[in-house]
Amino acid sequence: MGAKQKPVSIECQSIVLSGKRYAVVEEDTLRAICDRACVRFNVDTPPPPPCDVIPSADMLDERRLGPRIVLRRRRAGMTQIELARRAGVRVETLNRVEKGRTIPDFATMRKLVVAMNQAEATIREETVAVERIP
Amino acid sequence: MTAKQDRDHIIDRICFLAGDQVGVEREQVSLETRFEADLEYDSLDKVEFTMTVEDEFDIDFPDEAIADVASIGQVVDLLMPLLEHQETVSAQ
Numbered sequence: 001m002g003a004k005q006k007p008v009s010i011e012c013q014s015i016v017l018s019g020k021r022y023a024v025v026e027e028d029t030l031r032a033i034c035d036r037a038c039v040r041f042n043v044d045t046p047p048p049p050p051c052d053v054i055p056s057a058d059m060l061d062e063r064r065l066g067p068r069i070v071l072r073r074r075r076a077g078m079t080q081i082e083l084a085r086r087a088g089v090r091v092e093t094l095n096r097v098e099k100g101r102t103i104p105d106f107a108t109m110r111k112l113v114v115a116m117n118q119a120e121a122t123i124r125e126e127t128v129a130v131e132r133i134p
Numbered sequence: 135m136t137a138k139q140d141r142d143h144i145i146d147r148i149c150f151l152a153g154d155q156v157g158v159e160r161e162q163v164s165l166e167t168r169f170e171a172d173l174e175y176d177s178l179d180k181v182e183f184t185m186t187v188e189d190e191f192d193i194d195f196p197d198e199a200i201a202d203v204a205s206i207g208q209v210v211d212l213l214m215p216l217l218e219h220q221e222t223v224s225a226q
Contacts, residue, residue, distance in 0.1 A: 034198075068176070103177050106200065106201035110197060114166065
């Protein structure tokens with residue numbers, strides 16, 4: 001029997017899509033894990049869009065933007081309702097953005113980013129404060 | 135520093151920040167570089183880049199103006215008058 005490999009830890013984000021929780025891991029990380037486990041790594045190529053429709057830049061933006069906002073919001077430790085309230089946008093709008101159904105205009109996106117940045121800064125400050133407690 | 139050196143420095147910083155947002159080397163970015171077509175920016179990248187530039191140069195872009203820019207050159211064109219205005223105000 002070969003020598004036991006030393007365990008390594010990885011950090012990843014998670015998102016919930018259609019009620020299922022998914023871990024979001026960088027492709028290189030997953031590839032390295034598969035290598036260690038002697039598992040073949042096959043990237044699933046997404047199927048072509050129906051009706052031979054070539055996605056426009058806006059469609060691609062919507063698909064990519066939603067999960068990115070979800071990750072940022074969770075990193076900021078906020079629910080959709082909290083973020084919507086802090087940013088002053090309708091929760092329905094935020095929900096549609098996160099589901100990739102719409103792209104907010106620049107001003108709305110800026111409000112969301114400002115609110116998420118502020119929340120992340122608060123978390124950082126609280127973490128530093130806790131670390132300073134002897 | 136001459137006005138041209140100023141402008142060159144500003145262009146250099148803008149190119150760096152635009153590339154840095156999406157992990158692209160400074161050397162790959164020029165005035166002609168387009169955010170969506172070349173750097174593959176999405177809406178979030180564009181807002182974050184805008185806010186980074188605003189912090190760096192202590193200015194505020196009007197949303198309706200920055201929302202429509204498509205290239206680095208257009209950002210510089212928008213930024214320069216704001217910086218000139220800022221200089222004028224602070225000199226008074």
